[in-house]
Amino acid sequence: xxxxxxxxxxxxxxxxxxxxxxxxxxxxxxxxxxxxxxxxxxxxxxxxxxxxxxxxxxxxxxxxxxxxxxxxxxxxxxxxxxxxxxxxxxxxxxxxxxxxxxxxxxxxxxxxxxxxxxxxxxxxxxxxxxxxxxxxxxxxxxxxxxxxxxxxxxxxxxxxxxxxxxxxxxxxxxxxxxxxxxxxxxxxxxxxxxxxxxxxxxxxxxxxxxxxxxxxxxxxxxxxxxxxxxxxxxxxxxxxxxxxxxxxxxxxxxxxxxxxxxxxxxxxxxxxxxxxxxxxxxxxxxxxxxxxxxxxxxxxxxxxxxxxxxxxxxxxxxxxxxxxxxxxxxxxxxxxxxxxxxxxxxxxxxxxxxxxxxxxxxxxxxxxxxxxxxxxxxxxxxxxxxxxxxxxxxxxxxxxxxxxxxxxxxxxxxxxxxxxxxxxxxxxxxxxxxxxxxxxxxxxxxxxxxxxxxxxx
Ligand code: ATP
Ligand code: MG
Numbered sequence: 164x165x166x167x168x169x170x171x172x173x174x175x176x177x178x179x180x181x182x183x184x185x186x187x188x189x190x191x192x193x194x195x196x197x198x199x200x201x202x203x204x205x206x207x208x209x210x211x212x213x214x215x216x217x218x219x220x221x222x223x224x225x226x227x228x229x230x231x232x233x234x235x236x237x238x239x240x241x242x243x244x245x246x247x248x249x250x251x252x253x254x255x256x257x258x259x260x261x262x263x264x265x266x267x268x269x270x271x272x273x274x275x276x277x278x279x280x281x282x283x284x285x286x287x288x289x290x291x292x293x294x295x296x297x298x299x300x301x302x303x304x305x306x307x308x309x310x311x312x313x314x315x316x317x318x319x320x321x322x323x324x325x326x327x328x329x330x331x332x333x334x335x336x337x338x339x340x341x342x343x344x345x346x347x348x349x350x351x352x353x354x355x356x357x358x359x360x361x362x363x364x365x366x367x368x369x370x371x372x373x374x375x376x377x378x379x380x381x382x383x384x385x386x387x388x389x390x391x392x393x394x395x396x397x398x399x400x401x402x403x404x405x406x407x408x409x410x411x412x413x414x415x416x417x418x419x420x421x422x423x424x425x426x427x428x429x430x431x432x433x434x435x436x437x438x439x440x441x442x443x444x445x446x447x448x449x450x451x452x453x454x455x456x457x458x459x460x461x462x463x464x465x466x467x468x469x470x471x472x473x474x475x476x477x478x479x480x481x482x483x484x485x486x487x488x489x490x491x492x493x494x495x496x497x498x499x500x501x502x503x504x505x506x507x508x509x510x511x512x513x514x515x516x517x518x519x520x521x522x523x524x525x526x527x528x529x530x531x532x533x534x535x536x537x538x539x540x541x542x543x544x545x546x547x548x549x550x551x552x553x554x555x556x557x558x559x560x561x562x563x564x565x566x567x568x569x570x571x572x573x574x575x576x577x578x579x580x581x582x583x584x585x586x587x588x589x590x591x592x593x594x595x596x597x598x599x600x601x602x603x604x605x606x607x608x609x610x611x612x613x614x615x616x617x618x619x620x
Contacts, residue, residue: 172228183233185242186396186594188224190586191371193380193571196252200569202288216248216566222583244396247563247577247584249288254571255353255382257289262568263352264315266329267300267359267366268506271390272402273549273557274329277358279320280561281386286317288562289569295350300334300359301366304346312350324554327546335362336505340369347374347381354568358386361394361593362506364576368589371574384568385576386560387592390545393438395597396587397578401557403441405550406434410445413540414487418451420536421483428474428484428522432515432539435489436508438598442489443609453477453484454615456514458491459599460606463620464521470619471525478526478533486522488514490541515539559584 202214221243225231231241262285266274278296285291297303298310313319313331323330347355347370357367364385371383387394392403410433417429431452433442439457446452454470454477456462463469470486477484490511497512504510519537526533549557556579563577563584574589599606610617 182235183230185224185234185236186591187588188242188244188591190245190572190588191574193254193382193573196250196254196570198253198256200249200251200253201257201290202249214249215251216246218250220246222246222580222585224580226581244580245586247566247586249566250570253569255569257291257569260289260291260353260569261293261295261351262291262354262356263295263297263312263347263350264331264356264358265297265300265303266331266333266388267357267363268333268335268388269360269390270328270333270545271388272327272405272545272547273553274333274358274388274402275320275323275326276549276554276557277386277401277561278315278330279324280558281356281565282315282320283317284562284565289565295352296331299332300363301338301343302334302336303331304343305338306342306346325548327548329358333359334505335508337507338366340366340373343370344373344377344379344381348377348379352381354382354384356384356386356564356568358388360387360389362508363388364589364593368574368593371589374573382568382571382573383589384564384572385589385592386564387576387578390441391435391438392440393436393596393598394576394578394592395595396580396585396591397597398580398582400578401553401560402549403444403553404556405547405553406544407441407444407448408550409544409547410434410441410540411448413538413544414445414449414451414485417536417538418449418483418485421485424483424534426478426482426526426531426533428478428486428526428533428535430486430488430515430519430522430535430537432488432490432537432541434541434544436491436511437596439489439492440597440599440605442487442492443599443605446487446609447612450612451485452487452613453481454486455609455613456486456488456492457599457606458489458494460492460601460618461495462493462618464496464525466620468616468618468620471522473615473619474522475526475529475531478531486518488518490514493518
């Protein structure tokens with residue numbers, strides 16, 4: 164029988180329990196916002212009241228009873244995050260504001276959409292007169308590289324989102340934050356937008372630190388880029404949907420190839436250094452994968468419960484099999500790669516060719532003829548333009564970033580949390596990695612879809 168009382172949420176009494184710590188969600192500002200936003204006359208006066216974000220409003224950190232009660236705090240003090248959006252009062256006088264944009268780290272679909280969105284919002288909504296782009300990541304600030312800045316206008320960025328990549332270029336490798344801030348000072352910039360991954364945000368925090376040490380009033384706002392979707396406190400990162408859509412095409416190709424030969428095996432290596440979201444979503448988008456391997460779930464190759472025996476059984480049952488492996492999976496099986504890239508990110512050992520070889524050897528030993536089709540689509544995926552969903556997302560993130568910066572907020576990133584756009588302190592965004600929970604519903608959905616065991620070995 165249906166009992167309406169079941170739909171009433173009874174929150175447990177707050178007590179001394181505090182299992183999940185409450186992160187510091189407060190956002191730094193350069194000072195009080197005293198200037199009336201120029202959006203006021205731009206918008207119909209009757210609508211503006213609803214359009215502006217109330218400075219006191221918050222998006223709740225937790226949206227389930229279990230989540231709320233796990234914090235253990237008093238129920239009238241729920242932790243919340245600042246909502247994104249235009250403020251009625253802003254910090255910078257738009258007519259005297261100069262803004263800069265830089266893109267750093269690896270490519271990701273949507274970078275050009277973000278650049279275009281920033282330029283349009285700064286120019287059309289706030290009437291900011293000068294927006295410049297720095298070339299090739301943080302190198303663009305350093306005089307020795309000799310890169311000119313790019314003047315960014317709505318005309319200049321009109322069609323850039325048609326192409327993938329970033330019109331500003333990007334780079335890895337450390338640059339001196341003191342020199343970067345020298346450049347910001349020389350150019351009289353008030354606002355800097357950093358579009359990049361965790362490394363870029365660490366760099367942006369150093370820039371913000373030097374800015375504060377010098378007593379400057381320059382806002383540093385990040386638009387976090389991660390194709391792997393590994394930034395915490397963000398539901399999904401921009402470019403992720405585009406990426407897993409194309410990744411699922413690669414799975415389809417592998418399946419078609421595997422099916423067209425006797426005992427064929429398709430092996431697809433996807434992005435995901437530390438987090439297997441792309442592999443999980445791509446596999447769920449196509450039912451063709453027989454096995455998904457992600458960094459969060461270690462696996463064994465040998466033995467009856469191992470991956471190889473499982474594949475052998477699948478091939479015997481179905482005539483073919485498809486394996487999807489995230490690049491960071493199975494690192495424990497491989498010899499550690501020495502070295503790091505220019506930014507200090509540890510090099511991963513290549514799991515793809517290793518798995519291919521081990522599968523080949525195993526089937527040969529078992530006397531089963533097979534042919535393995537190995538597909539590694541990462542670069543083809545990173546460089547494409549964003550799909551319409553991600554383009555919309557990028558535009559909204561960039562608008563949110565401009566509103567935050569103009570209001571004087573700094574050392575923060577924009578993101579979407581529980582489907583609402585929010586401000587997140589930069590330090591929190593780099594504090595840990597978002598990973599697939601091996602006990603969570605996403606991984607369970609993958610297991611259900613592939614029929615693979617909970618663990619190999
Ligand atoms: P991706 O997700 O593609 O790795 P990323 O932003 O993490 O993106 P990195 O190459 O790690 O890419 O870093 C980009 C820029 O940020 C580089 O110029 C790098 O020197 C700088 N950077 C990286 N890590 C740090 C750090 N810990 N402190 C300061 N700057 C950093
Ligand atoms: Mg990184």
